[in-house]
Amino acid sequence: MTGDTMTPMERFLATVSHREPDRVPLFLFPTLHGARELNMPLTQYFTRAENIVEGQLRMRERFNHDCLTGFFYAAAEVEAWGGEVLRRDDGPFNSGRPVIRDPKQILDLVPPRALDCPCLEESIKATAALAERSAGDVPILGVAISPFSLPVMQMGFGPYLELMHHHPGLFEALMAVNEEFCVGWANAQIEAGATAVVYFDPVSSTTIIPRNLYLSTGLEVAKRTIPRIKGPTGTHFASGHCLSIIPDIIRTGTGVIGVSAEEDLTQIKKACAGKLTIVGNLNGIEMRRWTREDAENAVKTAIAKAGRGGGFILADNHGEIPWQVSEETLQAISHAVDQWGRYPLNWIDSNA
Amino acid sequence: MCTQKRTIRVKRVSHDYAMTVDSHKEQFRDALLNMNQDAARELLMQTAGALSPVQRLEHLIIPALLDIGDEWSCGSVALSQLYMSGRICETLLDELIPEHEIVRRDLPTTAMVVLSDYHVLGKRIVCSVLRSSGVDVLDYGTAEVDEVLARIAEDHVKILLVSTLMLHSALQVLELGTKRNEAGLDFKIVVGGAPFRMDEMLWHEIGADAMGYSASDALGIIEELAEGIE
Structure with missing residues (x-):
């Protein structure tokens, strides 16, 4: 962008240290749009690391945002456990029929090694290539589904909630194998060159479970898992609510949180109080029909509420820009950050 | 604070009946929110003398589920509570209310x-x-x-x-x-x-x-x- 005086990595490090960089960092997460840029259907795009690398680099060049990722699709993790993936050309791949159909199967589960799974191996290759190509100038993000949230894909949402409530022993057994898998997968990405790992944990959000249940389940899992990941982590709730559990999240050792468009950034910023960096919270679903003015207003509002003092990265609230969002809208977001994201953010006072 | 609380229309009933409904409605809802099936079952059984099976359905179970659904849409209740409440009510219906006593609503397929x-x-x-x-x-x-x-x-x-x-x-x-x-x-x-x-x-x-x-x-x-x- 026109007035940038820092590399994306310098900007990222300053903001997670709760200092003001040259401008607000922008993490767009255009994990799907690279396929369109390469004129390739998604079903072809997500077959080789080389496609992801090229797509990611072109997206960054086009939108001047501040991160890269070797992430393919979330369902790749359940594919590693023998699960089915539903592939499509108009959106993210999804997990199919659950791989755990009877809770008793949990006792026989053995965590797969990430590097033994072709689907994850390609992602590792992409991470390594991106790290090499960006030469330390751009943060490379790895992604690992939390051990606590992975069972939604492994066994289905309803059966998992019932497992949690009715079979605590099997629940703990599942967490034990999932923790081993998660730590191995996250560390493989760190070793390949990821700067940090996004710990994707939507089930821990208060949208999904009440805080008292989180305290005895998702929080304990995160407290056991995150310290074993050999690099910085950020916890993402995939547009689920987290305001009321921020003090608990801080105790997990994570440094960043991805927050919902449905929660107020002013309150989130206050609750994070220099202890967590906020990522969010543009509404990716509404973004499909944004005009240029809508994009500018959304960017300005988010920056005005959470930008001051660093500790804020502008992004969508789900961790992935929907396929249906146009490149023009992404460009408009990027331009708005260039215009309104320059520190010091003095325009906020004059607009007040 | 959830502001979408719906009004449940209760037919004109006897004082004892209304007292029984009022005293158990909140407790039943709380038992569901705590995902405590045993407590929910116990509350329904306590009302067996005062309320018919259908009255328990109409004035305890349905209002509690609707309340919890409203609170979910306001963000004050989690999805797991909504889901487990529904599952508990389905189980209790099967256990406590004979199929032939449930009044099926005359609605389109x-x-x-x-x-x-x-x-x-x-x-x-x-x-x-x-x-x-x-x-x-x-x-x-x-x-x-x-x-x-x-x-x-x-x-x-x-x-x-x-x-x-x-x-x-x-x-x-x-x-x-x-x-x-x-x-x-x-x-x-x-x-x-x-x-x-x-x-x-x-x-x-x-x-x-x-x-x-x-x-x-x-x-x-x-x-x-x-x-x-x-």
Whole structure:
């Protein structure tokens, strides 16, 4: 962008240290749009690391945002456990029929090694290539589904909630194998060159479970898992609510949180109080029909509420820009950050 | 604070009856929110002397489920509480209220589906609430658009509820509506789920006939649509 005086990595490090960089960092997460840029259907795009690398680099060049990722699709993790993936050309791949159909199967589960799974191996290759190509100038993000949230894909949402409530022993057994898998997968990405790992944990959000249940389940899992990941982590709730559990999240050792468009950034910023960096919270679903003015207003509002003092990265609230969002809208977001994201953010006072 | 509390219309009843309902309603709701099936069962059994099975359904179970659904849409209750409440009520209905005593509501044939997606929790919640409220729902599970249309024609469905979590699944409703019209089928489409809450214009855009914010909206929407269906 026109007035940038820092590399994306310098900007990222300053903001997670709760200092003001040259401008607000922008993490767009255009994990799907690279396929369109390469004129390739998604079903072809997500077959080789080389496609992801090229797509990611072109997206960054086009939108001047501040991160890269070797992430393919979330369902790749359940594919590693023998699960089915539903592939499509108009959106993210999804997990199919659950791989755990009877809770008793949990006792026989053995965590797969990430590097033994072709689907994850390609992602590792992409991470390594991106790290090499960006030469330390751009943060490379790895992604690992939390051990606590992975069972939604492994066994289905309803059966998992019932497992949690009715079979605590099997629940703990599942967490034990999932923790081993998660730590191995996250560390493989760190070793390949990821700067940090996004710990994707939507089930821990208060949208999904009440805080008292989180305290005895998702929080304990995160407290056991995150310290074993050999690099910085950020916890993402995939547009689920987290305001009321921020003090608990801080105790997990994570440094960043991805927050919902449905929660107020002013309150989130206050609750994070220099202890967590906020990522969010543009509404990716509404973004499909944004005009240029809508994009500018959304960017300005988010920056005005959470930008001051660093500790804020502008992004969508789900961790992935929907396929249906146009490149023009992404460009408009990027331009708005260039215009309104320059520190010091003095325009906020004059607009007040 | 949830401001969407609905008013439950209770028929004019005796003082003792009203006292029993009032004293147990909140406790029953709390037992559900705490996901405590034993406590919920005990409360229903305590009212057995004062309330008939159908009265327990009409004045304890249904209001509690609707309240919890409303609180979910306000963000003060979690999805797991909503889901487990529905499951507990289904179990207690089976245990405590004989099938023949549940008054089935006279409503158009209704079915529910998730399009091309295995995220079926929302569907299960809505089905639980409706069945606990005496509404029969055909559960089509996860299905593709063409398969849904074939089943609708076969079952003479008049209202289709579509539960969604993923955006692509929500957008398939557009195709569903177009093919419905091409096939000359006559049924209403009601949508609900995360994409529709995140973008309140989306259900208009994809041509749905109605949108529910929560499982607790489903019964009211079906009753409203039923008025316009011959």
